Amino acid sequence: MERSGAALAERIAERRSGVGDPRALVGEMRRSVLLVPMSGERLWSARLGGVRWVYGFTDEVALARFARHRAPGDRPMEYAALLGARIVDEVVPALGEPAGLAVDVATEDGSMFFPPVVGIVPESAAVDAGEAQGVWA
Template sequence: MWTAGEGGLRWIFAFTSEEELAAFARVKGVPVDGLPYLTVLDVAVAGLGVAGGVALDVAGAEPMLFPPMRGIVPDEVALDGPMTTTGGL
């Protein structure tokens, strides 16, 4: 799995197809044959151990960045996840 740090976040490079993964690998100079294609993104983001988002098809014609927010990543690792308050009224 490829990741990169930028702006205090860890970004997972994700791809919509094996062809998009292959395009990214070619840009990086990595052999395309036999590259694994991971499809368990929620597990991967939660397992980073730091705030992280998803960089989708970064070498493609329409790259996108998805920040680590609820609805994109699991709530427990989202920057806008459940807030905990202490104290009473």
């Protein structure tokens, strides 16, 4: 069942405060519809620490905050609404390099990174494939 990003934002807040189940957070990310900014025909992403991070936002307020920092002015930012599972299962592997999902990056103390590891992305795209299995915590 698809869900808005509100439930994901709540799970992120739980994890950032030191509580909550990492598996539940990953599950919520997979079920949530995220707003992904577009740059022309491409999804907005950035490279940091050897990983390409696809940006996703839990709501239009978080996306607008990002847009004000990245594209100041009154010009609206184009975006796609994608299921988190589609981002990590299809988009990330298609990038052909280590890639993960960064959620709500412009939100003060509210961002969450889903790295390219087994349990989040397909094993074929995971940087830790072949190592001890488990969900990132």
